[in-house]
Amino acid sequence: MNKNRLSSTMQEGLNKQMTQEAWAAQVYLSYASWAADEGYNGIANFLFRHANEERNHMMKFLEYILERGGKVRVDPIAKPPDDPTSVQNCFEKVFQQEIDNTTGIYKLVKLSHEESDWATWHFLQWFVQEQTEEETLAMGLLDKIKVAGGENASADALYNLDRDLARAPDEAELAESKTVENP
């Protein structure tokens, strides 16, 4: 008896997204290594922590495919993009990477809706929220580098930014958790 509760299209899509998350972890590792090499140890620390999050996302997809009786396929992971050229460029790349990942998640949500695969739809809602959080976090990075002076940021401003990011929380607070008292 076939126990696979995923359509073949969905199984393929989930496997691709699993690899996409593994790739995202590699991208963060590569940007973090670049930052460390440039002497930005706070930024590196922030990006290394994020690489771990992406790897956890990969595991969530892997576990879900197995849980639904599907077949996991561990594919090769593509090479990360070129190193950033500056801190601003690094944060722009991080933001773009999150947007691209959101697009992948949305495609799967759309497919789950079309297939009336409500279990997968429900599973993906966590990722919809996570991507909103990560985009907010990446937008925050872009704001910080803008305030620091963008491409013309002084060594002092970059020093402060680097120190702040070493302690920055991994999660962004979303609009839903805001209140009048805590805007």
Ligand code: OFO
């Ligand atoms: Fe997996 O959350 Fe970012 O990309």
